[in-house]
Amino acid sequence: MKRSLTIAKVAGVPIRLHWSFSLLVVFVALSSPGLTRSQVASYALWLVVLFASVTLHELSHSLVAMRLGLKVRDIVLLPIGGVSEIEGMGASASVEGRVAIAGPLMSILLGGLFLGLAGLTGASLWPPTLSVLGGSWLLRIGWLNLALAAFNLLPALPMDGGRVFRSLLARRGNNLRATRVAAVLAGVLAAGMIGIALLTNDFVLILIGAFVMLGARSEWQGAKLREAVSGVRVGTVMHPETTTVPGHVPAEQVAWWLAYYPGRAIPVVDEEGRYVGIVDHHDVAAVPPGTPVASAADREAPVLAPEADLFPSALEAFQLSGRQQLAVAASGRVLGIVYRTAVTSALSRAGGMVRSGP
């Protein structure tokens, strides 16, 4: 997510504040004109505690995702909660279920810990206190975390509870049907939330209801697309192009070749013919004449395997690298090139089939 400020990095995961956070600060400032300075201070402290709790919840998702081999891009804190941006979620129902349950488990753990500490100080734990101002901090933090857990466990996609629910349904076999059932339930719950919100004039609940409704819709569309293109592999849209260039060749010679074939890129190989990186005309134009092309090559560009899925693997590789062409290779040997346009048009054809299908 763009337009955000990185405030910390934990285990390699950047934690960012979304720009709309500034709106929350303005909202709090405007809604508290009658408060004393110490009340404003404890209001601010409450917000810090709230977002520290949300961050720990999100970190728990991220750390479990990394343990299960997924890549975590970042954690973004929004005024209505946090979002962990995890690549490849949804590829496996059981992985998704485990990542989803990790957040609420952390909140339950924190809630239990703080209520336990409050109990030790002799505070009475019941009835729950969720007041923003006043009262024992231990009790309030404890109940806050339990409330976070309960809220996130609502079985409404794309919330944690909805993901857990879907992964349990998918155990019986059909992933797409599991998503449909989970998305329909999410729609019903979201409509209920918006109905209650309209009756009680609760603006935040309207936002959350809308978030759930739109999120469930995009989960359902993503699942349909995944189903439609499942089995479509990189190899089927690959251009079987085995022209490569040895790394010692001067970049300007390659520039001349690329100028002759606009829109092309060429894989660079070492003396043994193993893939090193890829260059297009931007890469070779960026280095002084006489530079070996190996030094101009993009070595970070993802290399696709012919059996990799078009969606989401290949699409994500293009989105993350920002390149228009990527090499396809198997055990270091170049097999061909895939063009971004070939991937997107194959996906939109499949998407079109989904929309016009029964």
Ligand SMILES: [Zn+2]
């Ligand atoms: Zn969560």
